[in-house]
Amino acid sequence: MTFTGRSNGTTSRPEDKARTQELERRFKEQEEAKQAGRPNPSGFKVRTSGQQP
Amino acid sequence: MPDAPLHPVATFWLGVIDEIIKLAAVFIGALWTLFNFRKSRTYNQKLDLEVVGTVFIKDDLYGDVLVTAKNIGASRHLVQKAGSFIEISVILDDLSEHIVELFQVFTNDESIEPGESIKDTRFWSIAPPVDNIVWVRLDLRVISEELEWKSSSLIRVVQQPDNTSDTNDLNEE
Numbered sequence: 105m106t107f108t109g110r111s112n113g114t115t116s117r118p119e120d121k122a123r124t125q126e127l128e129r130r131f132k133e134q135e136e137a138k139q140a141g142r143p144n145p146s147g148f149k150v151r152t153s154g155q156q157p
Numbered sequence: 158m159p160d161a162p163l164h165p166v167a168t169f170w171l172g173v174i175d176e177i178i179k180l181a182a183v184f185i186g187a188l189w190t191l192f193n194f195r196k197s198r199t200y201n202q203k204l205d206l207e208v209v210g211t212v213f214i215k216d217d218l219y220g221d222v223l224v225t226a227k228n229i230g231a232s233r234h235l236v237q238k239a240g241s242f243i244e245i246s247v248i249l250d251d252l253s254e255h256i257v258e259l260f261q262v263f264t265n266d267e268s269i270e271p272g273e274s275i276k277d278t279r280f281w282s283i284a285p286p287v288d289n290i291v292w293v294r295l296d297l298r299v300i301s302e303e304l305e306w307k308s309s310s311l312i313r314v315v316q317q318p319d320n321t322s323d324t325n326d327l328n329e330e
Binding site: 105106107108109110111113114115116117118119120122123124127130131134143144146148149150151152153 | 184202204205206207208209210211212213214217239240242244247255256257258260261271273279280281282283284295297298300303304305306307308309310311313314315
């Protein structure tokens with residue numbers, strides 16, 4: 105069974121630069137963990153497009 | 158009998174009043190145009206984001222997400238790579254939420270012209286056990302010239318004993 109979700113709204117506001125830095129830091133950690141073969145911080149085994157099984 | 162000419166002073170003041178009225182009309186017209194221009198935000202940035210995600214279970218929980226950003230304004234949008242992400246979270250049956258993946262989006266696009274839309278797709282999977290996942294949340298954040306644009310989508314995951322090919326659409330914010 106397939107489930108679909110669709111957004112129907114867009115909001116805008118001045119950029120939260122602290123949030124930008126936090127996301128960049130988390131993304132960097134996530135990619136480093138993948139490179140090093142460490143597990144996902146969430147505890148789930150996650151695979152993504154382009155990643156070797 | 159011919160009309161008597163107006164008094165020279167009256168003619169002068171009628172001319173002055175005429176010029177004042179013309180000047181006021183131009184001034185009021187300019188103000189009205191400026192008011193409408195600012196009110197309509199014609200050249201302000203306007204982005205319309207769409208997030209469409211699908212999940213299904215085939216041993217693993219598989220998901221895909223299609224994100225679209227359409228420039229509905231009249232000026233060009235620059236897409237900032239830093240801070241533009243789609244965040245995938247799962248919500249478990251105890252209502253705890255866990256961020257499982259961050260994807261950079263629109264990495265191949267520098268800008269969006271007026272009327273243009275750009276799209277990006279990402280795929281992911283979560284290995285079992287996934288029977289305690291109830292919802293998947295997709296949060297899109299796009300940064301453009303000091304503004305952040307956000308949109309999200311929530312997908313309900315109903316665990317089925319047998320995975321058939323039925324499709325169930327849920328439209329949610």
